[in-house]
Amino acid sequence: MIVLGIETTCDETAAAIVSRDADGRGQILSNVVLSQTDEHAAFGGVVPEIAARAHVEVLDLLIARALDEAQCDLSAVDGIAAAAGPGLIGGVIVGLTTAKALALVNRTPLIAVNHLEAHALTARLTDGVDFPYCLFLASGGHTQIVAVRGVGDYVLLGNTMDDAIGEAFDKTAKLLGLPYPGGPQVEQEAKRGDPNRFALPRPLHGRREPDFSLSGLKTALRVEAERIAPINDRDVADLCASFQQAIVDLIYDRLRMGLRVFAERYGVPNALVAAGGVAANQAVRGVLQRLATQAGIQLVVPPPALCTDNGAMIAWAGAERLAAGLTDQLDVAPRARWPLEQVAGSHVDVRT
Numbered sequence: 001m002i003v004l005g006i007e008t009t010c011d012e013t014a015a016a017i018v019s020r021d022a023d024g025r026g027q028i029l030s031n032v033v034l035s036q037t038d039e040h041a042a043f044g045g046v047v048p049e050i051a052a053r054a055h056v057e058v059l060d061l062l063i064a065r066a067l068d069e070a071q072c073d074l075s076a077v078d079g080i081a082a083a084a085g086p087g088l089i090g091g092v093i094v095g096l097t098t099a100k101a102l103a104l105v106n107r108t109p110l111i112a113v114n115h116l117e118a119h120a121l122t123a124r125l126t127d128g129v130d131f132p133y134c135l136f137l138a139s140g141g142h143t144q145i146v147a148v149r150g151v152g153d154y155v156l157l158g159n160t161m162d163d164a165i166g167e168a169f170d171k172t173a174k175l176l177g178l179p180y181p182g183g184p185q186v187e188q189e190a191k192r193g194d195p196n197r198f199a200l201p202r203p204l205h206g207r208r209e210p211d212f213s214l215s216g217l218k219t220a221l222r223v224e225a226e227r228i229a230p231i232n233d234r235d236v237a238d239l240c241a242s243f244q245q246a247i248v249d250l251i252y253d254r255l256r257m258g259l260r261v262f263a264e265r266y267g268v269p270n271a272l273v274a275a276g277g278v279a280a281n282q283a284v285r286g287v288l289q290r291l292a293t294q295a296g297i298q299l300v301v302p303p304p305a306l307c308t309d310n311g312a313m314i315a316w317a318g319a320e321r322l323a324a325g326l327t328d329q330l331d332v333a334p335r336a337r338w339p340l341e342q343v344a345g346s347h348v349d350v351r352t
């Protein structure tokens, strides 16, 4: 089957064509992404109204290009998938409404995909990972440890109580005057800094529940920066290195706990899977590899372009749902909030 996927939940406008064969193997036929980073850079973050307008302006063209690059006619598409949330509601409406129109005109099934579900299933497209596996999703808006047990069968094991890890990277960058988006900048600075110069907290370290909390770390970093102000280049590098080390230590502790809870409830997972922009960070990858090796399981990190927001992951999640017979009605509503555990699925939930 061939599925068109549309992504407009944040500041990337994306469209892609993905195929899925009868054995469940996927192939990306095209994957077109247009980032709005430049349009938001002057504001130091994503401006929802600007994002929604930008999606409207380019989405039709991107879909045409995705079809063109895949050398695929719309009539050959078996399903139209769009991210129906969670995300900035203006953008979600643009993508989902476009998908509805295409599905209606072509008499093709519509699949309303949860954006987080798409991140969660990407490893099956890239590496054919079998269920169940442990997902570590760390992006600009989310930090979650999820037991992925089947299509539509997700159990949240751990979550952040405040900021997401990517958000913490972005705020650190902003505090230190580094350009947006901040994650990659902080990583660059950290490479030449001293990770032991500043004693930053590791919130929730040692707790049994595999949750995260980042706001205390953020505050501690600001206090340190203010204490030594005015800060020079050396200070910026050391602050970045100390911050990143705290994040790495936190991920090690919290995710080790998450893997333990997973094993207790569902047995040893088939893999540790990373998703979200933070997985592009080399130090983060290093600690994930250490955890996977210790657990005796494979680490799967999709390539960076498929870890951050893209259309292929939406198309693939659409194909997985379509294959499971999970399609949606044309009146399905866009959702700003849509927790992963609330995704309707093919499995009866046996959680207690």
Ligand code: ATP
Residues within 6 Å of the ligand: 010, 087, 138, 139, 140, 141, 142, 165, 166, 167, 169, 170, 181, 182, 183, 184, 187, 275, 276, 277, 278, 279, 280, 281, 282, 307, 308, 309
């Ligand atoms: P969500 O998927 O939760 O809605 P999002 O779409 O903004 O959020 P992604 O596009 O997956 O998230 O990832 C962007 C985030 O990843 C940003 O917060 C960015 O700073 C962070 N990030 C990207 N590269 C790196 C890096 N090398 N090191 C640390 N963080 C990074």
Ligand code: MG
Residues within 6 Å of the ligand: 010, 011, 012, 140, 308, 309
């Ligand atoms: Mg993004």
Ligand code: FE
Residues within 6 Å of the ligand: 115, 119, 139, 276, 308, 309
């Ligand atoms: Fe995302």
